[in-house]
Amino acid sequence: MKKIHFNDIRIRNKLLLIYMFSVFLPIILTNVIFYNVTSENVRTQKIHDNELALRQVATNFKQGVEDAVGIASVLYADAFVNKLLDTSYDSPVDFILAYNNNFRDINKYTPVYSSIRSIHLYTDNPTVITAGGIFSIDQQQQSSHWYQSTSEFRSKYPVVTRKLANDGELDQFVVVRALDATGRSNNEKIVMINLNERFIEQLFATETFEGKIYLVNEENNIEYSTDDSMLWRSSYAAYDAVDLPKDAILFEEEYDVQYMSNWKMVGVIPEKNLLAEVRNSIPSILYLALWNFVIPTLFIIYIAGNIHFRLNTIVRKMRKVKDQQFELIPGKTFNDEIGVLTREYNRMTKKIKDLINDVYIVRIQKKDLELQKKETQLKALQSQINPHFLFNVLETIRMRSLLKHEKETATIIHNMAQLLRNSITWDRDFVTVREELQLIHAFLEIQKYRFGDKMQYDIHFDDAIEHVLIPNMSIIPFVENASIHGIEPLKAGGIINIVVEQAIDHIIVEIRDNGLGIPKDKYQTIIQSLHEEEIAGERIGISNVFQRLKMYYQEGFDVQIKTRKDHGTTIILKIPMKADDVAY
Incomplete structure (x- = not known):
């Protein structure tokens, strides 16, 4: 590999290199280092702040639960409450008197603690009236979620759980404890402290923590969350099912108290949230x-x-x-x-x-010779077409005369004269569409005279383009091939259709016959010959027309040949039409 020397570099590029290494890169590196250092410092501070925010939420929740636990412990040891629920009453009046003397006092806890909404007592004592905060432990309560989930431990210590609403959704948090301090009660007594929903919502709605918060119980189910994308309210959802961001940062605060053993508060913050302020800068x-x-x-x-x-x-x-x-x-x-x-x-x-003034004059003369050569080549291409075409016409007349032994030549001679007149007018490079079609008509009449009813033809053209100029004899070689090679081998029913139409700035010529089609090998030879820049040779038909059109229009024209065995051949010729190519 060739080594690039500094002196091989352009002066402008040298100046740009000086700028890149002396100005651009130092500024870029300085800003990148500054941004990275700042981002890391902000990230560290954000992590610390969010740890404190989550810890504050966890502490406040624990404090609210401890308030309820404290009340449950007081009622657990309250002899009046136990007596109220254990006594067998002779009449409802006796229970009401006892209720007014004992139970009303426990309502004093509700206004004191903002985290407490209400206090309920449950008992299976049939003489107790279930009203005013006292409920019966019937079959419905025994099958409820709060009753089943606390049955194992509520007799030992308060248990935190959730109530379920009638529609099955998670309801408010409750602290449940069995009331049997003496252990001699014949009735089941339970105190339920209902936590305030507004207290819980305000607690978790803190704006200081910038991510999602999940309160997870000992079974790894979500008790509460600020993630509204999950349906955790309708039923318990597993924390493992949460779709955490790949770059998420997790914060955990575990509870070590007996009544919330293995509970934890989990905070999830996407990495991008920590650097949002830095990115905004x-x-x-x-x-x-x-x-x-x-x-x-x-x-x-x-x-x-x-x-x-x-x-x-x-x-x-x-x-x-x-x-x-x-x-x-x-x-x-x-x-x-x-x-x-x-x-x-x-x-x-x-x-x-x-x-070199003299040499320059000689060069001009050389250019003139080259132009003359191009003109000679064009004339040579034109001259190749005439003999080939006239030979076919004369051979057609000769064969017809020999076969018929008659002098029905008036019409055919008229058409032949028209063809001969056109053949000797090569000084005209361009003719009108009408003149070219008149020549084609004369040729097809001769062919029809030759083949009789074996061949029919139809010519259709747009009157709007009849005066447009096109290269002389640029269409008839394709018509000749359709007649000689397409229709002649048929026994009957030969048809040649010619359509000449205008398409924006081009003339579209379609020549279609229902002959035998072109064999595959011959078709490939024809296509290949179109791209050979030969002036002389045996192929003096459509290849020469192709070369003439290429000289006149460069790449602005197009010739398409479509053929199918026993279904005929279609030639589509696309000739450019200029504004000045009109003769009147």
Whole structure:
């Protein structure tokens, strides 16, 4: 591999390299380092702040539960409450008197603690009236979620759980404890402390924690969450089923109290949230970096542009020298190195221009010879078509005369005369569409005279393009091939359809026959011959027409040949139509 030397680099690129390594890269590296350091510091601080925020939520929730646990413990040891629920009453009046004397006092806890909504007592004592905060432990209660989930441990210590609403959704948090301090009660007694829903919602709705919060119980189910995308309210959802972001940062606060053993508060924050503020400052960093780029960039661009323009002017003039265009560099010449180079170039160019003046004249003459050669080639292509075409016409008349032994030649001679007149007018490179179609009509009449009812033809053209000029005899060779090679082998029923229409800025010519079609190998040979730049040879039909059209229109024309065995051949010729190609 060739090594690139520093001196091989253009001056403009050298200046750009100086700018890149002296200005651009130092500024970029400085800003990247500053951004990374700032991002890491902000990230660390955000993590610390969110840890404190989650810890505060966990502590407040624990405090609310402990308030309920404390009340449950007080009622657990309250002899009056136990007596109220254990006594067998002779009449409802006796229970009401006992209720007014004992139970009303426990309602004093509700206004004191904002986390407590209400206190309910449950008993299976049949003489107790279930009203005013006292409920019967019937079969419905025994099958409820709160009763079943606390049955194992509520006699030992308070248990935190959730109630279920009538529709099966998770309801408020409750603290449940069995009331049997003496252990001698014949009745089952349970106290339920209902936590305030508003207290829970306000507790979890803290704005200081920037992610989602999940309260997970000992069975790894979600008791409460700020993630509204999950249906955790309708039923218990497993925390493992949460679709956490790949870059999520987890915060956990575990509870070590007996009544919430193995419970934990989990906070989830996507990494992007921690750096949101830093990323919001990116525009300011970019504006600052852009300002540092503007002044040196404009200066470098001006200097590099000035040098590049002056050197490029000299290079462009020197490249024209190889095409024998000896142009002087105009304008004032300066005293720097580029100015000296400009003066020396002008002096050299003027001297060379004087020395090769004679050679330049000879070159012009050579160009004229080349143009004459092109014209000769065009005439040669045209002359190849006429003999081939006239031969076929004369052979047709001769064979018809020999076979019929009659002189029905008036019409055919008229058509032949028209063909001969056109054949000797090669000084006209272009004819109108109508003239070309008249020639085709004469040819097909001759063919019809030859084949009789074996061949029919139909010519349709748009009257709007009848005066448009097209290359002389550019369509008839395709019609000739359709007649000779397509229809002649048929025994009967030969049809040739010719349609000439205008399509925007082109003339579309479609020549369709129902003959035998072109064999595959011959078709490939024809297609290949269209791209061979030969002037003479055996293929003097459509290939020569193709070459003529290419000389006239370059790549602006198109010839398509579609054929199918025993189904005929279709030629589609696309000829450009210019505004000045109209004869009146």
